[in-house]
Amino acid sequence: MTRIAPLVAALVAATVAQQQDPGVIRDPGTYGPQVEIAHLYYDQWPTGIAVSRSGRMFSNYPPALDPMNQAYTVAEIFSNNTERPYPSAAINSPPGGRINNTVFPPTGAGLADYFIGVQSVVIDPADRLWVLDTGRVATQNGTQLTAAYGGPKLVGIDLQTNSVFQTIVFDPMAAPAVSYLNDVRFDLNPSITESGQGVAYITDSSPEAHNAIVVVDLGTGQAWRRLMNIPATQADEGFVPTIWGQPVYMNGTTGMPIGNVNFGADGIALSADGATLFFATTGGRELYSVPTERLRDQSPYAEILARGAVGFRGETGLKDGMETDTNNRIYAGNIEDNSLSSYNPETGILSTFVRDPRFSWTDTLSVGFDGYLYFTENQLWLSPSYQGGVDRRQKPYVLFRVKLPNGGTKVTQNAPGSNSTMRFRY
Ligand SMILES: *[C@@H]1O[C@H](CO)[C@@H](O)[C@H](O)[C@H]1NC(C)=O
Ligand SMILES: *[C@@H]1O[C@H](CO)[C@@H](O)[C@H](O)[C@H]1NC(C)=O
Ligand SMILES: *[C@@H]1O[C@H](CO)[C@@H](O)[C@H](O)[C@H]1NC(C)=O
Ligand SMILES: *[C@@H]1O[C@H](CO)[C@@H](O)[C@H](O)[C@H]1NC(C)=O
Ligand SMILES: *[C@@H]1O[C@H](CO)[C@@H](O)[C@H](O)[C@H]1NC(C)=O
Numbered sequence: 001m002t003r004i005a006p007l008v009a010a011l012v013a014a015t016v017a018q019q020q021d022p023g024v025i026r027d028p029g030t031y032g033p034q035v036e037i038a039h040l041y042y043d044q045w046p047t048g049i050a051v052s053r054s055g056r057m058f059s060n061y062p063p064a065l066d067p068m069n070q071a072y073t074v075a076e077i078f079s080n081n082t083e084r085p086y087p088s089a090a091i092n093s094p095p096g097g098r099i100n101n102t103v104f105p106p107t108g109a110g111l112a113d114y115f116i117g118v119q120s121v122v123i124d125p126a127d128r129l130w131v132l133d134t135g136r137v138a139t140q141n142g143t144q145l146t147a148a149y150g151g152p153k154l155v156g157i158d159l160q161t162n163s164v165f166q167t168i169v170f171d172p173m174a175a176p177a178v179s180y181l182n183d184v185r186f187d188l189n190p191s192i193t194e195s196g197q198g199v200a201y202i203t204d205s206s207p208e209a210h211n212a213i214v215v216v217d218l219g220t221g222q223a224w225r226r227l228m229n230i231p232a233t234q235a236d237e238g239f240v241p242t243i244w245g246q247p248v249y250m251n252g253t254t255g256m257p258i259g260n261v262n263f264g265a266d267g268i269a270l271s272a273d274g275a276t277l278f279f280a281t282t283g284g285r286e287l288y289s290v291p292t293e294r295l296r297d298q299s300p301y302a303e304i305l306a307r308g309a310v311g312f313r314g315e316t317g318l319k320d321g322m323e324t325d326t327n328n329r330i331y332a333g334n335i336e337d338n339s340l341s342s343y344n345p346e347t348g349i350l351s352t353f354v355r356d357p358r359f360s361w362t363d364t365l366s367v368g369f370d371g372y373l374y375f376t377e378n379q380l381w382l383s384p385s386y387q388g389g390v391d392r393r394q395k396p397y398v399l400f401r402v403k404l405p406n407g408g409t410k411v412t413q414n415a416p417g418s419n420s421t422m423r424f425r426y
Pocket of ligand 2: 100103110
């Protein structure tokens with residue numbers, strides 16, 4: 001080594017340090033149409049959003065994912081950034097509380113006439129509100145208790161009378177104690193079941209990996225599981241998302257083991273013609289589909305045939321909720337990219353729809369009858385279960401909305417009495 005070499009190196013280093021950025025190309029951070037704030041949540045932590053034909057809005061607040069969600073688990077939300085328990089404070093307040101402490105270990109309360117732990121609210125094509133109750137609740141340190149019979153259920157509410165018109169309580173065959181009924185889509189076409197009242201398709205995101213699609217005949221109340229405990233409905237082993245530059249693990253209170261983000265089948269969307277169900281876990285980046293006919297089948301071969309009919313649609317990013325519009329585009333968050341994307345089932349191509357640095361956990365999407373896509377941003381990954389017991393979320397949580405392209409709006413053609421002329425190829 002010559003004596004001059006260190007000097008040259010120092011000179012080069014000094015020169016590099018003095019370089020000015022001439023405007024090196026960089027990530028623009030934003031993309032797409034204007035994003036509007038539709039509601040700010042200052043009270044409880046929301047997941048779901050449902051928007052009715054007249055523009056009424058509803059959210060839910062699962063106590064299994066945030067033990068502070070106690071006062072109510074379903075609310076109507078108002079334009080002055082307030083929320084009120086819906087349809088009543090009483091149905092949101094199980095007598096004796098949400099946890100049954102008379103058994104050991106404790107479970108969620110098994111009360112069919114009350115909301116225990118609601119993970120989703122959805123407006124069906126006939127403008128009725130459905131409440132999907134997991135029956136599960138977490139203790140203060142984030143430990144998720146199992147459900148008891150009476151907890152897991154689907155409750156239909158008439159928005160004219162604000163009263164319950166139907167309660168379908170799931171038995172443990174359809175919703176075992178470790179199930180976590182996450183999200184639901186409806187096909188009310190009278191011709192698809194003998195009872196003529198249509199069906200509901202529900203994802204079971206069970207953190208204990210008992211994942212499935214639950215199919216419900218809305219006429220008989222009968223429910224059954226399909227695509228049980230297969231890779232398409234289970235979280236990927238070892239999945240680590242990166243959000244805002246940070247790898248994210250399940251990382252709860254001190255003493256709890258560190259694990260992987262492990263939500264199984266979570267987001268769900270029905271093709272505009274009702275023939276195909278799209279679903280995805282929130283423990284991976286894959287998108288899957290299955291013909292709904294295979295899910296409704298109840299023959300002895302039904303589960304085998306359904307498994308064989310699952311289609312892998314490619315990697316479309318980490319997502320939570322999904323939603324379809326009348327242009328048959330499947331919208332979902334692309335959580336690791338601060339964006340929402342749209343998937344075209346006819347070409348198999350994913351496109352970025354809108355991107356914004358305020359996005360980091362797009363939880364639930366809901367297409368309104370007004371042609372807007374509404375979606376909650378709830379910072380889930382900053383909650384204590386992912387941050388070593390430290391709550392890094394900052395209120396307010398936000399409901400955003402964006403106008404859909406090309407006149408897209410809510411799919412209602414599979415409502416009773418409507419024209420089912422729309423058909424798509426896949
Ligand atoms: C917000 O709006 C609701 C519904 O109109 C009303 O009941 C409530 O009093 C309002 N709250 C405030 C703080 O203005
Ligand atoms: C609590 O569990 C016990 C034992 O299973 C049962 O008898 C009781 O009805 C349950 N109470 C509630 C509120 O779920
Ligand atoms: C969390 O709380 C549950 C019930 O309250 C308790 O059984 C468990 O030991 C707690 N876990 C930790 C790691 O503190
Ligand atoms: C878990 O959370 C703690 C506290 O925020 C943090 O120090 C630690 O790095 C986290 N570990 C992982 C693996 O995320
Ligand atoms: C159904 O579609 C046909 C053909 O497009 C149309 O003539 C008819 O008015 C529609 N009926 C309803 C109820 O929309």
